[in-house]
Amino acid sequence: MALRGKPVDAELVELTELARTAGAAVADTVVQKADRIDPAVWIGRGKSEAVAERVRSEQFQLIIFNGLLSPTQLRNLQDMVGSDVKILDRPGLILDIFAMHARSRDAKLRVELAQLQYLLPRLAGLWRHLERQQGGIGTRGPGETQIEVDRRMARKRIGALQEQIGRLGRARSVQRSGRESLPRVALVGYTNAGKSTLLNALTHADVFADDHLFSTLDTKTAALVFPSADGLQGPPPRVLVSDTVGFIRSLPDHLFDAFLSTLDEVREADLLLHVIDASNAEFRTQAATVSDVLSKISVDRPVLTVFNKADRLDARPDHLLREYPDSLFISARTGLGLAGLRETVRQKTVAPAAAR
Template identity: 50%
Template sequence: MLEKDNHVFEKTIVVGIVTQNQDEEKLKEYLDELEFLTYTAGGEVVKRFWQKMDKPNPKTFVGTGKLEDIKYYVKDNDITTVIFDDELSPSQQKNINRELGDDCKVLDRTNLILDIFAQRAQTSYARTQVELAQYQYLLPRLTGMWTHLERQRGGIGMRGPGETEIETDRRIVRDRIALLKEKIKTIDKQMAIQRSNRGAMVRVALVGYTNVGKSTLMNAIGKSEVFVENKLFATLDTTVRKVVIRNLPFLLSDTVGFIRKLPTQLVESFKSTLDEVREADLLLHVVDISHPEFEDHINSVNDILKEIKSDDKPTIMVFNKIDAYKHLHFDENDITAEKTTKHFTLEDWKQTWMHKIGKNNALFISATDKLNFEEFREKVYDAVREIHITRFPYNNFLYPEWKDTNETE
């Protein structure tokens, strides 16, 4: 264990591989994200291990020699947790556990994300969703796993299912999964009724990668108090607020952040939460433009939107955190230098594919510093008004073009 700023962190190492589909630069980025996930869960990464392979070893994920290196490092440095960047198969996890010993926990990216969700779940509904996802993940891994877990003392990856001996029985776990599904189905019906009771008011949903500033933006535009923290998945439960710009009311929802390699169990169990996205009339796709890999983040979010059949909705791209955007200086006089996207200024970016989005569908703001915020409010107002007019063609006189003194609620 390590202690920093009165917090105790588990000593952790992370492991990844370079393959034909994942070069060294991409792996570094994934391991950076895995390290942030580990920190969010309560761990401190003290070392990274990686290896070049055509494909993962079906028995131990990494090669036997690399696993031997990890084993000695774990033993010599009192490492409590080893986290792999990709999902391990049940047999891989079992073999690695056997090799590293019972004093060291072996987790994968999916297990880590589920653990963070378990920490962050505040409401009964969110806890039920997370518990279902955990059981679905653990079911194929029951054989030979519980005796190992019994000897642990809690911590990362040990929250929720797996702490009691009774769950060792597959039938009991399956019964629990069935029970949780029924419970979620009941709550889903209640939430569907709640959504239908909101009437025909235009619905706007904030979507985006985790930690891009959706909750900060929600607070800024809705003047609400949504929890904000510089950690991944700070918000799990969907927050819905009635917002008024000028005198035009609409509903704004803040949804759970997406992430690359998002566990399929979570997409399934958070179906109702994602229904806020499915039933939205307009999406505000928030992007952290200060992140060096923000284009990958956009693609990951679009993939999930496609998965939940919401990729064809009217969307405004909101490029947030322009106050934090940094670019490398480029020497125009150096004829040997090659200008890359890392040298792009914001103006350079606006001339790329972002230009094709259209003037009315791309915004560049800072939710924290309220930079370009009036332009943001104006474009959201125009988009919501356009939807509202088609829905209430006879009520247009209520929403004139001129701006009154009403502020956002």
């Protein structure tokens, strides 16, 4: 893995987590001082040569760069390490994880769209590569034509995907409007904060949760049923709770755009639960990333801040209470604080409706 500038440890931890989620074992990490950057290769010239040398001698299979490589940088680096070593930048790595975790047709279409848009400007590099392998006079002409063919096909496919995704989105919105008019709650938060675990704990939905980044690409909605108050007639009050795709710092633009409409649930929610992993040293940066995304997509819904994974801390730190006075402290895993959370959600959703 290659990082640039003065990376905080957290950035290294996160990149390692991403690599692990994608199935890579990290053999070594290289950090480049910010003042020695050669724009042609993203890191320093000397460092890039040293990396290429080590990659060859130790037969590493993959290099991951913690940033966005331009198509030219990618090509230059690829030329240095040779064609059998895979080079990924951070967006490429995240795209790969999304591709791995996409299950539904909808998620698969979205990931394919983002991948094609990411690949389109990089196609020329891929082809140059093949030409070089084949070598020889006469291979260039067909190669160049092939790039044009590929680009045209990619653009056509992008158009078709956008259309299909648009259609699915409209169908979903019709479906949503046909749902019972129950209050809606959406779980938002940084990837791995525990949103899916919390959805399961609150609603007994059977949503997949695990210790990998971006486990959830398909948002699931389930009902949270409150016990009926004594003496009240009729069905017990309920709200609909939706899981969402996790956020991450510098999410690739194409992915952001492709998954944007899945956040409609968030835009239309009556209440957002912002789930924060209290045990993560970087929780403040993570929470800020989430708030930034929410304001970027102009979500202006009431937010309840929920610090999760309390079981990993000894006690609720006083400073958190001061910094986030209205927040709750819970553990989706052990159930700690869930009764209080349910009651707060009830007060902020069904209780006002009943009082009307």
